[in-house]
Amino acid sequence: MxxxxxxxxxxxxxxxxNLERKVKAIERALGKSIEDSKIKRKIIYNYGFGKVIKNLGVKDIKEFKSKALYHFFYDLDLFNYDKxxxxxxxxxxxxxxxxxxxxxxxxxxxxxxxxxxxxxxxxxxxxxxxxxxxxxxxxxxxxxxxxxxxxxxxxxxxxxxxxxxxxxxxxxxxxxxxxxxxxxxxxxxxxxxxxxxxxxxxxxxxxxxxxxxxxx
Structure with a gap:
């Protein structure tokens, strides 16, 4: 037994x-696609996330994270990226x-x-x-x-x-x-x-x- x-x-x-969903949620919060694979990798693995996002033109990191989390949790179509x-x-x-x-x-x-x-x-x-x-x-x-x-x-x-x-x-x-x-x-x-x-x-x-x- x-x-x-x-x-x-x-x-x-x-x-x-769910990492692809994470990237897509961040792209929606940004309002644009992220083409640079190195930047994507840093975002996925949280390597200097705040600095990376600022370099993409985000001024209010706290507000941005809130938007990205909303897309991550509530945009139902993004769940199709989960593997x-x-x-x-x-x-x-x-x-x-x-x-x-x-x-x-x-x-x-x-x-x-x-x-x-x-x-x-x-x-x-x-x-x-x-x-x-x-x-x-x-x-x-x-x-x-x-x-x-x-x-x-x-x-x-x-x-x-x-x-x-x-x-x-x-x-x-x-x-x-x-x-x-x-x-x-x-x-x-x-x-x-x-x-x-x-x-x-x-x-x-x-x-x-x-x-x-x-x-x-």
Whole structure:
């Protein structure tokens, strides 16, 4: 019998590559396309974001970020740019045979998450969503509490998987086991390693990593 009963999977940047949506949202906020690949890369990976945006003619960075976030979360057509990471749906299907799967997301519109899951052949399981802006991963504590209450499981029987240090901190506040995924933001790896029980760079390593945790 498995040690874990429930696996909580973050969607964006854990299962889903949403970086193209991020670029498109920023372009809409700018009112123009970004042709320079180096600038796109800096924007995607947050390398000197404020300076880069100023160089593109933005004067009010705070207002610009607010506009870009609105496009990122609420322009439904932009979600068509989301792509699953290689092997993600197959891995979740494999895990779904053995564990109860829940998805969590910072998207304010749940249907965008469901659409992504359906389109890319993920198992359709319950999605918990709450709008989470940068730096607000702590809001996931409530989601984790709700899942624990619904499943009536001990915290030791649940593992949370996500890409942000804040995701792991939220899970650890409740005593959950955590697995960090740093497929995109490699700069988070050291932070994740300090917080998480395990850290991986490829979601295809997840089943093996879960078994390693169960063996501890």
């Amino acid at each position: 498995s040690k874990f009963k429930v696996i909580i999977l973050d969607i964006d940047l854990t299962l889903c590559n 699953p990471f290689d092997g993600a749906s197959e891995i979740v299907k494999e895990l779904d045979k053995e564990y109860k799967i829940y998805y969590v997301t910072g998207r304010p519109i749940k249907e965008t998450a469901l659409q992504f899951l359906r389109k890319n052949n993920f198992p359709l399981r319950e999605v918990y969503n709450i709008e989470i802006k940068p730096g607000e991963s702590w809001k996931k504590v409530k989601i984790f509490k709700d899942i624990l209450k619904k499943e009536k499981v001990d915290v030791k029987e649940v593992v949370a998987v996500g890409d942000l240090p804040g995701d792991a901190i939220a899970a650890k506040k409740l005593g959950l086991k955590t697995i960090g995924v740093c497929k995109i933001h490699k700069s988070f790896k050291k932070k994740l390693e300090k917080i998480c029980d395990k850290v991986l760079e490829d979601i295809r390593e997840l089943p093996k990593t879960i078994k390693e945790l169960e063996a501890c």
